[in-house]
Amino acid sequence: MTFSRSPKHLYFYQKFGFMPRFLTAICAKSVSQKQQQLQSIRYSQISPEQQKEYLLASQELTNNIYPGLDLQSEILAVANQRLGDTLFLWENGNLEGFAICHYGAYTEAGSDTCYIKFGAVNSGKKETERFGKLLNECENFSNIMGMSKLVVGVNTSRQQAYIQILNMGFKIETLGVAMHNPNEPGYNRPDIYIIDDYR
Template sequence: MAITIRAMQEADLAIADHLFRLAFGTFIGLPDPQDFARTMNYMNRWYLDPSAAFVAEDNGQIVGSNIAVNWGSFGGFGPLTVHPDYWNQKVGQQLVSAAMDYFAQHQISQLGIFTFSNSPKHLALYERFRFHPRCLTAVMSKPVQPQNSQPPLQPGLRYSELAAATQADSLARCAELTNTVFEGLDLSNEIRTVAARHWGETVLLESQGSPVENQHLEGFAICHCGEGTEAGKDACYVKFGAVRSGDSRGDRFANRASESLASLLQACEGLAAQRGLSTLICGVNTERQGAYQLLRSLGFRIDILGVAMLCPNQPAFNHPGAFVLDDWR
């Protein structure tokens, strides 16, 4: 067996998607592995940066894939997929190595991934690359309430509805906000691609209660909506959401951040209700105690638990003062 690693092409997306379902569905023991995440599409991540996606081949046959994700100063990868016939043959190691080379080329020094917390093999694989298991990450959901059954929901601004010049300003303001969460963190490419490919919407939350000239971006959430995205059928998925962070970690900061995050989630639920979606999904690391406790208080329930692994072994933005929603799957 001579495994080769090459860049993923757009023509590879269908087979990579098939292998993704086969591998994960087999691992968790589904009667029909192709039922795994059937209405979701993770291979669309290729469109974020084709140079960050890789396939493994055996004599010209694709047997695995991996996609690196670039969020400025922070990166990750996934889904890492290997055909079951090629498990335990170091194909996964080669695909991780390709992603690590990508991060080195882009000088991304802080990495984080999500994996099965109950799988020693997964932990051992990533530990080979200096990833360390830290706190649990919860993927959570709640039913979306119909708009006519509750008070008006916080609308928020919608990135796709802004004029081009205003969009450019919004991207800069989003980058400024995420820099308060983690230096150099930048979701601009995610925001642009979600809008360009009509995967969903980015909700922008402006500060309230101050003169217009003093208002600033208080938070934003990148949402995937519906079938064929990372949300899946009838769901709105917060791929990344954050509200403003600062140096203070006292009660005053936490209360304000919690209120802002609650307003941002209300705006996301308003988006979901407007689009006729029935479920709101988001992830949060349990080390972000304020954000995690807020989700529980708002009626979110845990659907999936995984472990966050970081390289190097530092918290990044997994700490009590980070009011951030994501899960690194």
């Protein structure tokens, strides 16, 4: 991802075979002060045996969206470096979605902010409902951790996710552009409910 309004940056990446795809919106909202109990399970609060199961479940979920997509190392990095936590939503024994969150100073989020580094929900029926639930869980988690701002990134080619984020009260703070090599959409498709921004 680079600056969408900078010809120099676009030209630089194109020299290495990267081509600009759709815009990526970095969006934010103020966190509601109405605190509720989390329905998701925090990675930091489960046993090592469960953590292994949850990692494999996350890999299965993302691999079903796009073969080879695997966030296990990112989940471990956030846990090991104490940058935040990962929230897992389960329903009837199935992983419905998860979100890797940074929060606070000395993380990619920054002071008083929770930043969803990556989030995804299961493909299939009720994606919109699951996605909304995951975003609400992240907002509630932000409140519990004492953060006042929630930040997400979403590629605008994931049209349904992008519109839902805006409808939930997020405002665009800045725009970047995703650079791809090879010049293919990857998982940036209208029906994909993923949060990330390549930063």
